[in-house]
Amino acid sequence: MDAEQKFTSRTWPESPEKTTLEGKNKFLGFWLFLGGETVLFASLFATYLALKDKVPSDDHALAIDMFELPLVFIMTMLLLTSSLTSVYAMYHMKNYNFQKMKTWLIITVGLGLAFLGFEIYEFNHYVHEYHHTFTSSAFGSSFYTLVGFHGAHVVVGLGWFLLLLIRNTNRGLNLYNAPKFFLASLYWHFIDVVWVFIFTVVYLMGMVG
Amino acid sequence: MSTVAQKQGFLAVLWDYLTTVDHKKIAILYLISGGFFFLVGGIEAMIIRIQLAVPDNNFVSAGLYNEILTMHGTTMIFLAAMPLLFAFMNAVVPLQIGARDVAFPFLNSLGFWLFFFGGIFLNLSWFLGGAPDAGWTSYASLSITSEGHGIDFYVLGLQISGAGTLIAGINFLVTIINMRAPGMTYMRMPLFTWSTFVASALILFAFPPLTVGLFLMLFDRMFGANFFDVSMGGNTIIWEHLFWIFGHPEVYILILPAFGIFSEIFATFSRKRLFGYAAMVFATVLIGFLGFMVWAHHMFTVGLGPTANAIFAVATMAIAVPTGVKIFNWMLTMWGGSIVFTTPMLYAVAFIPSFTAGGVTGVMLASAAADYQYHDTYFVVAHFHYVIVGGVVLGLLAGTHFYWPKMFGTMLNEFLGKITFWLFLIGFHATFFVQHFLGLMGMPRRIWKFLDGQGLNLFNLISTIGAVFMAVAVLVLVYNIIITQIKNVRVGNDPWGDGRTLEWAIASPPPFYNFKQLPLVRGLDPYWIEKMEGNTKMTPAEPVGDIHMPNNSFIPFVMSLGLFIAAFGAMYQVDWRASDGESFVWAIPVLIIGLLITLGSMAVRSLKDDHGYHIHKEDLLKDDEGGRE
Amino acid sequence: MATQQSTSANPKVNYEYRRKKAAEEMRKHVTSFALMIFVTLIAFIMVLAGFDKTFVYPVLLALAALQVVLQLYYFMHMSHKGHGAAALFLYSGALVAFITILTFLTIVWW
Numbered sequence: 011m012d013a014e015q016k017f018t019s020r021t022w023p024e025s026p027e028k029t030t031l032e033g034k035n036k037f038l039g040f041w042l043f044l045g046g047e048t049v050l051f052a053s054l055f056a057t058y059l060a061l062k063d064k065v066p067s068d069d070h071a072l073a074i075d076m077f078e079l080p081l082v083f084i085m086t087m088l089l090l091t092s093s094l095t096s097v098y099a100m101y102h103m104k105n106y107n108f109q110k111m112k113t114w115l116i117i118t119v120g121l122g123l124a125f126l127g128f129e130i131y132e133f134n135h136y137v138h139e140y141h142h143t144f145t146s147s148a149f150g151s152s153f154y155t156l157v158g159f160h161g162a163h164v165v166v167g168l169g170w171f172l173l174l175l176i177r178n179t180n181r182g183l184n185l186y187n188a189p190k191f192f193l194a195s196l197y198w199h200f201i202d203v204v205w206v207f208i209f210t211v212v213y214l215m216g217m218v219g
Numbered sequence: 220m221s222t223v224a225q226k227q228g229f230l231a232v233l234w235d236y237l238t239t240v241d242h243k244k245i246a247i248l249y250l251i252s253g254g255f256f257f258l259v260g261g262i263e264a265m266i267i268r269i270q271l272a273v274p275d276n277n278f279v280s281a282g283l284y285n286e287i288l289t290m291h292g293t294t295m296i297f298l299a300a301m302p303l304l305f306a307f308m309n310a311v312v313p314l315q316i317g318a319r320d321v322a323f324p325f326l327n328s329l330g331f332w333l334f335f336f337g338g339i340f341l342n343l344s345w346f347l348g349g350a351p352d353a354g355w356t357s358y359a360s361l362s363i364t365s366e367g368h369g370i371d372f373y374v375l376g377l378q379i380s381g382a383g384t385l386i387a388g389i390n391f392l393v394t395i396i397n398m399r400a401p402g403m404t405y406m407r408m409p410l411f412t413w414s415t416f417v418a419s420a421l422i423l424f425a426f427p428p429l430t431v432g433l434f435l436m437l438f439d440r441m442f443g444a445n446f447f448d449v450s451m452g453g454n455t456i457i458w459e460h461l462f463w464i465f466g467h468p469e470v471y472i473l474i475l476p477a478f479g480i481f482s483e484i485f486a487t488f489s490r491k492r493l494f495g496y497a498a499m500v501f502a503t504v505l506i507g508f509l510g511f512m513v514w515a516h517h518m519f520t521v522g523l524g525p526t527a528n529a530i531f532a533v534a535t536m537a538i539a540v541p542t543g544v545k546i547f548n549w550m551l552t553m554w555g556g557s558i559v560f561t562t563p564m565l566y567a568v569a570f571i572p573s574f575t576a577g578g579v580t581g582v583m584l585a586s587a588a589a590d591y592q593y594h595d596t597y598f599v600v601a602h603f604h605y606v607i608v609g610g611v612v613l614g615l616l617a618g619t620h621f622y623w624p625k626m627f628g629t630m631l632n633e634f635l636g637k638i639t640f641w642l643f644l645i646g647f648h649a650t651f652f653v654q655h656f657l658g659l660m661g662m663p664r665r666i667w668k669f670l671d672g673q674g675l676n677l678f679n680l681i682s683t684i685g686a687v688f689m690a691v692a693v694l695v696l697v698y699n700i701i702i703t704q705i706k707n708v709r710v711g712n713d714p715w716g717d718g719r720t721l722e723w724a725i726a727s728p729p730p731f732y733n734f735k736q737l738p739l740v741r742g743l744d745p746y747w748i749e750k751m752e753g754n755t756k757m758t759p760a761e762p763v764g765d766i767h768m769p770n771n772s773f774i775p776f777v778m779s780l781g782l783f784i785a786a787f788g789a790m791y792q793v794d795w796r797a798s799d800g801e802s803f804v805w806a807i808p809v810l811i812i813g814l815l816i817t818l819g820s821m822a823v824r825s826l827k828d829d830h831g832y833h834i835h836k837e838d839l840l841k842d843d844e845g846g847r848e
Numbered sequence: 849m850a851t852q853q854s855t856s857a858n859p860k861v862n863y864e865y866r867r868k869k870a871a872e873e874m875r876k877h878v879t880s881f882a883l884m885i886f887v888t889l890i891a892f893i894m895v896l897a898g899f900d901k902t903f904v905y906p907v908l909l910a911l912a913a914l915q916v917v918l919q920l921y922y923f924m925h926m927s928h929k930g931h932g933a934a935a936l937f938l939y940s941g942a943l944v945a946f947i948t949i950l951t952f953l954t955i956v957w958w
């Protein structure tokens with residue numbers, strides 16, 4: 011009955027994220043939200059594709075001039091790996107091993123921060139090397155909006171993980187916070203899914219021409 | 220429910236409503252604010268009709284006319300029709316499925332307050348330099364060049380209230396999927412629940428494109444982006460697509476719940492099971508699905524090319540098929556039934572021909588080639604008012620009468636109700652029927668005045684007279700509501716006597732915890748089944764036990780208020796930058812403070828545990844002896 | 849909200865079985881991660897190699913789709929039971945997403 015009820019690894023239920031009705035509702039609600047987010051990002055992708063390389067004059071840099079494989083590759087690896095580390099965290103959550111879960115989440119957050127660092131470097135690079143800014147062309151507006159929305163999702167995801175970690179450091183797992191950790195990691199995977207399309211559609215296809 | 224509640228001071232009641240997470244109270248909040256915006260939009264409509272009553276009129280100036288026209292459409296769609304539907308969904312759907320509560324009571328309240336503050340923000344434009352003036356569709360080519368802050372109010376206001384709508388949609392979806400009472404299978408759900416379900420799914424997928432469109436517009440107007448600036452490589456067609464990818468599903472978000480309300484009314488007052496229940500469900504889902512495939516019928520004249528136009532024309536016409544299925548099922552529900560012509564039933568019966576007329580003109584408009592003639596004329600205005608007023612608004616008025624006793628425990632006066640009905644119906648057809656011909660005669664929509672001697676005088680005058688009828692009808696309804704509440708004659712759980720679904724098995728208004736024991740559902744129209752077997756109550760599916768309830772919270776209000784404040788900052792930082800930091804220095808700080816309020820209250824919500832509380836079994840039993848229920 | 853406990857009569861057996869199953873699943877996750885890395889590598893190499901875009905585009909998209917499926921079904925557990933409604937809504941969203949992108953590639957007027 012009590013959401014703060016203490017468990018042992020033996021009494022801990024198999025799907026702690028869906029054991030309470032509240033958890034079940036959150037779980038489903040969050041998946042639905044991700045369905046909506048899919049359409050949100052699709053609209054941003056569509057806008058980007060319609061405005062790709064649409065610049066006011068010839069002296070503006072285009073996708074093919076700017077993007078660089080190594081940087082995108084590193085960012086991709088960071089985010090992909092962070093997806094795996096958050097899976098590890100959830101594995102330990104289901105095994106009722108709070109300490110290990112925490113460790114893996116902290117690693118996840120670290121990888122996410124590194125990703126963000128590279129993204130900031132990248133944007134800065136485009137602005138200063140190529141004068142490719144948010145206001146310089148329709149291409150610029152749509153590029154920074156799409157990739158920036160993704161970046162904002164990363165920030166939110168990191169903030170969410172951190173908030174949960176800080177709030178629950180000394181509490182351990184219970185049926186009240188397990189769904190929260192689970193949803194945050196679901197969100198994190200979704201961010202990775204979006205990135206798969208960004209590196210494919212924006213960067214790789216952009217570099218092919 | 221004792222008299223204690225009524226003796227509470229005004230402030231206590233106010234505080235209760237500001238913090239409530241009870242879906243029945245949130246329903247009342249939606250009803251009051253939606254009703255308020257309906258009156259505001261109605262006044263705007265009257266001004267439009269007065270201006271167009273006679274040729275070459277100068278009742279309002281051209282610029283003001285554009286603002287009023289824009290605000291009429293925007294208000295009616297986003298701030299009146301949708302919230303009023305949410306009122307009934309909140310009041311009825313959880314009861315219809317025998318749920319203890321909605322899935323996310325806190326988010327439900329957040330959804331309401333976001334809508335509310337977004338609506339207030341939008342309407343404050345009247346007092347702060349002028350309202351938006353680019354039409355409710357706010358096409359980018361026009362709106363990015365519109366001066367002043369009108370469009371900014373539109374963008375920010377809709378962004379805030381749109382977030383609320385999305386939240387409400389998710390809440391209903393999860394409620395319906397997860398919270399049904401034992402035995403309430405999907406194919407036993409009442410049609411109003413089904414249509415709420417499908418409309419919520421449409422909200423889930425239709426609002427994100429609007430959100431993106433509004434963001435692009437916001438970035439263009441307030442932060443120097445170039446999405447719609449052709450000289451910088453931009454493209455205004457992007458806005459049209461995003462707007463209509465949202466916009467067409469939106470019209471179904473409005474009409475489907477109205478269909479649901481009518482389905483309940485037809486079955487109830489024909490005292491017959493809804494004809495073709497399974498087909499009705501299927502048609503509802505199919506309409507929802509097709510609703511996403513047709514948006515470009517609003518863009519036939521853009522020049523998308525014959526292939527695109529043909530595809531979208533065919534898809535559009537296809538929607539008429541499931542819609543027709545529904546029309547016939549309603550008629551066959553009445554066929555052979557023992558019909559009682561109560562006020563809600565009058566609305567339902569009048570809805571059929573009215574809405575069908577709108578559907579027929581819709582199919583006419585869907586012929587892309589012919590649409591080059593109709594497009595942007597009064598013919599289109601006639602079409603969408605036939606479907607929206609003849610469908611949605613009649614549904615809302617019917618729902619008001621039908622569900623009033625459930626929401627407030629009193630019965631609206633039937634005689635006055637019928638007066639409203641007849642005045643409104645006559646006024647509606649007088650106003651809009653002639654507009655078909657005005658359109659065919661070539662009168663463009665969204666014009667400020669027309670000239671004498673073009674044969675447009677008579678029909679425009681008739682149209683205005685019709686509008687007066689509708690206005691009077693609404694005033695009678697308001698009077699009806701006031702005297703009903705003053706007389707305060709209480710009614711029982713099944714005031715119409717023929718209630719079929721679960722909401723009629725519970726007291727009017729229901730206790731705050733809804734069903735003391737979750738009811739056992741044994742088939743479609745569960746309450747009717749019990750009545751036919753001579754039972755007065757539902758068979759409980761569980762013993763009396765403690766009930767878990769969520770705590771009230773002020774946080775949704777504060778969260779929404781934060782965005783409301785931030786919106787002012789976002790808007791006026793434009794002037795701050797334009798003045799090189801000379802004036803409006805407060806803009807950026809206000810933006811930041813507003814966002815901090817929102818983020819801070821989110822953090823509080825997440826950090827502070829809120830486990831709710833329990834009503835104990837003993838108290839529930841005591842309630843039984845003492846209370847009226 | 850009673851918490852549903854073990855489904856087996858013997859909690860001990862059930863516990864060990866669950867542990868083993870979870871560990872097994874974790875191994876599968878690592879495998880699918882390796883696969884994702886592999887797929888990503890192929891994608892990047894294809895671009896480096898400089899093939900013609902009529903060939904590269906479809907392959908890149910197919911690889912992205914494969915990778916997303918791995919994320920959804922392994923990392924996000926969509927193959928587990930109780931994901932019916934989630935899948936329905938996610939795929940509906942994907943359909944709307946697809947149509948939106950298709951129109952923006954074909955009929956935005958240039």
Ligand code: HEM
Nearest residue numbers: 470474516517539578581582584585594595599603606607
């Ligand atoms: C059989 C069903 C329907 C068909 C075939 C249909 C078709 C159309 C078409 C082709 C247009 C574009 C006309 C133009 O601008 O040239 C249109 C406009 C419109 N329709 Fe419908 N429609 C149908 C039902 C509805 C319903 C149920 C609603 C609302 C509840 C609705 C609301 C509107 C609105 C608001 C507009 C005008 C939008 C604007 O330009 O401001 N329609 N309809």
Ligand SMILES: [Cu+2]
Nearest residue numbers: 467514516517
């Ligand atoms: Cu439409």
